[in-house]
Amino acid sequence: MKEENTDFEIDSKSKALMEKWQRQADSLKKQHPKWNAEKIQEEMKKRIIRDAEAAFSTKSGKEYIKEVNAHLKEIEDARNRAIDGIMTYMGKTSPEAVGTVLFELDCGCIRACAVSNEGSPMGEMIMVSGKKVEEDYECSVCKDDGGADPERCISKAIIWPGEEADMPSEELRLAIGKKVFGDDYSVDDI
Numbered sequence: 001m002k003e004e005n006t007d008f009e010i011d012s013k014s015k016a017l018m019e020k021w022q023r024q025a026d027s028l029k030k031q032h033p034k035w036n037a038e039k040i041q042e043e044m045k046k047r048i049i050r051d052a053e054a055a056f057s058t059k060s061g062k063e064y065i066k067e068v069n070a071h072l073k074e075i076e077d078a079r080n081r082a083i084d085g086i087m088t089y090m091g092k093t094s095p096e097a098v099g100t101v102l103f104e105l106d107c108g109c110i111r112a113c114a115v116s117n118e119g120s121p122m123g124e125m126i127m128v129s130g131k132k133v134e135e136d137y138e139c140s141v142c143k144d145d146g147g148a149d150p151e152r153c154i155s156k157a158i159i160w161p162g163e164e165a166d167m168p169s170e171e172l173r174l175a176i177g178k179k180v181f182g183d184d185y186s187v188d189d190i
């Protein structure tokens, strides 16, 4: 078969695997002439999953997972630094606020606003990039839509500053949460 120019190139390892699967599918057809395409696909799915599992149990598979985990930790650390930064900022600009509302977006940015005892916003809504806060990273996605698209919000929370003993009562936290996020807010969220 003549190779066509494609938009992307697959690495030789993946290509070899695909060729192997193609050969296996061909020989299945020969061995089981009564099998239809669906039956062959079903059998191939099992073999492909088996191959994938074998690949991940090899050293290179483990190293790959280690790399992914290290990257996830990096993202988590950046997020924690961003939230710490927001809480420090809120402590200075709205010291009388009872908590800070966080809206985390799918691009890694966080929108934040201080909230009063009555659940009303205090001061300004601020925007912090959770990606590279220390480098003042400007997110191109948020630049386009201002970060206000509720569809892009992946997590909402209220952070209560200070020690656990300083926290408002569960009843008050629930009331504030409902005022901010609506009646869906429950004890599990606080």
Ligand SMILES: [Zn+2]
Residues within 6 Å of the ligand: 105, 107, 108, 109, 139, 140, 141, 142, 143, 147
């Ligand atoms: Zn963003």
